[in-house]
Amino acid sequence: MKNKYSIFSLVKNAFSYHENWEKAWKDPEPKKEYEAIIIGGGGHGLATAYYLAKKHNIKNIAVVEKGWIGGGNTGRNTTIIRSNYLWDASAGLYDHALKIWEGLSQELNYNVMFSQRGVMNLAHNLQDVRDLKRRTHANRLNGIDAVYLNTEEVKKFCPIINTSPDIRYPVLGGTLQKRAGTARHDAVAWGYARGADEMGVDIIQNCEVKGIKRNGNNLEGIETTKGFIKTKKVGVVAAGHSSVIANMAGLRLPLESKPLQALVSEPVKPVIDTVVMSNAVHAYVSQSDKGELVIGAGTDDYVSYSQKGSHDIVEGTLNAILELYPIFSRMRMLRQWGGIVDICPDASPIISKTSIKGLYFNCGWGTGGFKATPGSGDLFAHTIANDEPHKLNAAFNLNRFVSGDLVDEHGAAAVAH
Amino acid sequence: MFIIHCPYCGEREQSEFKAGGEAHISRPKQPSELSDDQWAEYLFMRKNIKGVQYERWVHTHGCRKWFNIIRDTSNDQIQAVYKMGEKPPIK
Numbered sequence: 051m052k053n054k055y056s057i058f059s060l061v062k063n064a065f066s067y068h069e070n071w072e073k074a075w076k077d078p079e080p081k082k083e084y085e086a087i088i089i090g091g092g093g094h095g096l097a098t099a100y101y102l103a104k105k106h107n108i109k110n111i112a113v114v115e116k117g118w119i120g121g122g123n124t125g126r127n128t129t130i131i132r133s134n135y136l137w138d139a140s141a142g143l144y145d146h147a148l149k150i151w152e153g154l155s156q157e158l159n160y161n162v163m164f165s166q167r168g169v170m171n172l173a174h175n176l177q178d179v180r181d182l183k184r185r186t187h188a189n190r191l192n193g194i195d196a197v198y199l200n201t202e203e204v205k206k207f208c209p210i211i212n213t214s215p216d217i218r219y220p221v222l223g224g225t226l227q228k229r230a231g232t233a234r235h236d237a238v239a240w241g242y243a244r245g246a247d248e249m250g251v252d253i254i255q256n257c258e259v260k261g262i263k264r265n266g267n268n269l270e271g272i273e274t275t276k277g278f279i280k281t282k283k284v285g286v287v288a289a290g291h292s293s294v295i296a297n298m299a300g301l302r303l304p305l306e307s308k309p310l311q312a313l314v315s316e317p318v319k320p321v322i323d324t325v326v327m328s329n330a331v332h333a334y335v336s337q338s339d340k341g342e343l344v345i346g347a348g349t350d351d352y353v354s355y356s357q358k359g360s361h362d363i364v365e366g367t368l369n370a371i372l373e374l375y376p377i378f379s380r381m382r383m384l385r386q387w388g389g390i391v392d393i394c395p396d397a398s399p400i401i402s403k404t405s406i407k408g409l410y411f412n413c414g415w416g417t418g419g420f421k422a423t424p425g426s427g428d429l430f431a432h433t434i435a436n437d438e439p440h441k442l443n444a445a446f447n448l449n450r451f452v453s454g455d456l457v458d459e460h461g462a463a464a465v466a467h
Numbered sequence: 468m469f470i471i472h473c474p475y476c477g478e479r480e481q482s483e484f485k486a487g488g489e490a491h492i493s494r495p496k497q498p499s500e501l502s503d504d505q506w507a508e509y510l511f512m513r514k515n516i517k518g519v520q521y522e523r524w525v526h527t528h529g530c531r532k533w534f535n536i537i538r539d540t541s542n543d544q545i546q547a548v549y550k551m552g553e554k555p556p557i558k
Contacts, residue, residue: 293515304511306488307540352486352524355517355541360468362482395511452507 052248055159074240075247080254083280084112086434087272088287089259089295091115092124093235094412094419095287096242096253097427098434103249105428106435111251112281114274116258120239123289126389127420128312128334128346130325132169132230134196136185139445139457140398141192146442147425148229154424160241162233163339167324169230170199170207172374174219174330182225189227199224208324210377217373219331232325232336238423262299262409269408285410285434290355290390292413301404303413304451305392308349309359310417311367313386317341321377331370342384345371349391349417359388391416396450398457401430401443410434411448469543474550475530487523489513490535517541521555 053059053072063071086102088095091113102108113119131151133144155161173179182198189196204224205213213221243253254276261273262284271280286295290307317340327334327346334346347367350359364386372379394400394414399422401412412430415422429443439447450456469481495501495509514520520540525533537547537557547556 291517293513294517297514297516302508302512302514304507304513305515306513307515307517350486352481353488353515353520353522353540354543356543360482362468362480392515451511452503454503 052244055161074244075253078252078254080112080114080252080257080274080276080279083271084252085110085281086283086285087111087279087281088113088285089272090122090287090289091119091239091243091253091255092122092287092289093120093238093242093423094289094415094426094430095285096239096246097423098285098287098412098430099251099253099427100242100246100249101428101431102435103246103251106431108435109250111246112279113246113251113253114257114259114272114279115253115255116275118255119243119253120236123389123391123419124235124239124423126312126387127235128336128344129232129235129420130169130230130327130334130336130346131164131233131421132227132325133194133421134169134171134185134189134225134227134230135459136188137457137459138192140459141189141194142442143399143425143429143446144422145192145194146429147422150424150428151233152229154233154238154241158241158245160237160244162237162241164231164233166229166231167336168207168226168228169325169327170204170224170226172204172211172224172326172328172330173222174328175222178330179222182223186225195227195229197226197228199226208322208326210322210375211326212374212376219370219373221374230325235420242427259295259298262295264299264406264409267405267407269406283408283410283434285412285430287412287430289413289415289419290392292392292411296411299404299406299409301406301409303400303411303448304395305414306353307355307390307392308352309354309356309388310349310391311347311359311363311386311388313345313347313364314338314384315343315345315378315381316384318343318381326374328370328374331374333367333370333374335371335375343378343381349393355390357388357390391419393417396456396458397460399426399446400448401426401433401439402447402449403433403437403439404448469545471524471536471545472548473526473529473532474534474548475532476526479526479529483526483528484524485527487525487533489515490521490523519546
């Protein structure tokens with residue numbers, strides 16, 4: 051049993067200058083065989099291992115990660131959490147995640163700094179207004195909190211927004227989900243890693259998967275840089291590299307991997323206490339607890355695994371930010387980076403079985419996977435343990451690209467993909 | 468961000484172009500005879516290669532002509548450019 055984090059453990063460890071804290075997770079070498087292996091040690095992968103161990107009583111699990119845990123898209127996103135999606139299937143999926151977020155810090159005994167500061171989506175033209183009103187109604191029918199705000203109410207909720215009718219894309223209104231917000235992305239990976247490790251999951255870092263070994267339609271194991279590991283069940287949660295793993299297994303996926311950029315400013319005093327997203331001009335902004343503005347930009351339209359995007363994408367986003375928030379005109383940007391996101395043709399994820407027995411994929415989250423981390427792990431664990439999807443992820447199967455039953459959230463999900 | 472050598476206009480910034488995805492996916496000759504699986508393969512399934520990939524681009528803010536590129540997607544280095552209908556210069 052790990053020591054519980056509390057005010058008492060903090061005081062106790064202060065006496066030894068915080069030098070004797072127990073390691074949050076071990077650093078084991080891989081065993082010869084596991085009951086299940088998760089490829090990818092990001093938030094989704096670690097959450098999958100955590101729920102497999104906790105809810106499905108599978109203890110002999112490994113998570114293999116080619117770099118360090120949380121070093122991919124988990125540590126590169128803009129930490130926005132919301133569930134105001136248009137379609138019933140998406141609303142069910144993302145609100146399932148949001149409900150887990152609400153109790154996650156207590157469940158993990160790890161402060162993920164979940165902050166329900168609200169997410170506001172702006173409308174800049176008549177079509178935006180109609181779409182956002184329609185989405186508000188759809189959300190409320192699905193039991194998701196959503197309100198429509200007019201221009202004055204937007205200004206009241208976030209006073210630094212320029213609501214002048216004279217700007218290029220004037221603010222005509224917006225929607226607000228008050229239960230939405232942000233969380234500390236690294237803490238999510240670390241919290242799940244600590245929780246999974248406590249239940250006996252081996253978290254193996256610096257271990258790159260080189261091949262998937264199968265005999266006909268049955269899985270035999272995975273080839274890695276740390277040798278062959280035998281297993282009958284593999285869950286792939288490799289985000290931008292999902293197609294790379296699929297190619298090893300001889301599968302093709304409906305994915306394209308593209309760079310998505312984000313940037314943060316120098317830290318300043320509190321100036322924006324919510325998250326504001328704008329679909330039409332593709333700019334979203336929030337402020338971290340350190341005081342940095344966290345700004346999300348768009349994706350490039352070409353396939354790339356280079357983890358850097360084009361300058362013109364950042365320029366376009368900052369143009370929009372400066373028009374909406376003239377107060378930021380002299381703000382300096384501190385860092386900029388890119389992550390590789392795997393995008394489905396319908397901009398919805400895949401949490402699914404495959405044609406190979408024992409091989410499962412959780413991918414296609416595109417530009418918006420962070421918010422779903424706990425729900426995605428929970429539902430993927432269910433799918434792996436039962437070899438059947440949960441009813442909340444049944445619609446997100448691979449076969450929808452054959453049947454045509456797509457979950458078309460492109461443009462309907464309140465932010466452009 | 469990188470420079471693309473348009474076969475019609477010469478060297479231009481990548482932001483003048485639009486990517487058209489994987490190249491050499493030919494339209495089915497007899498669409499009415501395709502199964503749902505074959506349609507899915509044609510419409511949605513992509514190689515999405517990490518490494519050397521054949522792809523189509525269009526010079527949107529220039530001559531507006533389509534052409535093919537061979538590019539390494541792991542570092543964005545372009546290895547060859549060739550016109551539509553031509554055979555790839557390297558295999």
